[in-house]
Ligand SMILES: Nc1ncnc2c1ncn2[C@@H]1O[C@H](COP(=O)(O)OP(=O)(O)OP(=O)(O)O)[C@@H](O)[C@H]1O
């Protein structure tokens with residue numbers, strides 16, 4: 001479903017994500033780090049959104065919460081009408097598996113697996129996966145399938161990390 005600007009202006013479109021008053025406090029012993037202080041955000045179907053901000057401003061923290069990888073300290077996040085902030089661990093696992101495609105800032109490739117195997121890890125659990133060879137072909141790595149991460153350039157490692165969620169993340 002794609003909403004138009006007119007839909008949005010008329011207030012008829014429901015956001016895919018609705019975040020309200022999201023906070024995240026990391027406790028470091030005595031010290032508390034306020035990574036997010038009351039984030040309100042609506043994201044609509046078909047939007048391409050860029051999250052910009054200085055290093056340390058909380059971008060990864062927010063994405064981790066929207067992606068079900070971490071939980072908020074307070075506030076609510078609703079995805080397609082379901083409140084992620086009330087979901088159990090099991091429900092969050094299911095949510096990530098079915099709906100989330102995540103390219104990690106530090107790639108998170110498994111060093112002992114080849115490029116093909118690193119992508120297959122996702123293919124094995126996705127509902128309707130693309131073949132891992134195809135996903136790697138789309139990022140220009142068809143001739144690097146059997147390389148381990150240490151045998152790939154930084155950009156190639158990044159592209160393996162991009163190939164992984166290509167197979168998932170359809171809402
Ligand atoms: N696990 C953690 N424990 C404690 N503090 C943390 C933790 N993760 C992040 N922080 C702190 O929270 C703040 C937000 O971090 P975050 O990683 O969300 O920033 P970012 O906007 O993604 O930065 P960058 O652009 O450098 O990736 C930073 O000040 C960081 O030091």
Ligand SMILES: [Mg+2]
Nearest residue numbers: 059060061105
């Ligand atoms: Mg970050």
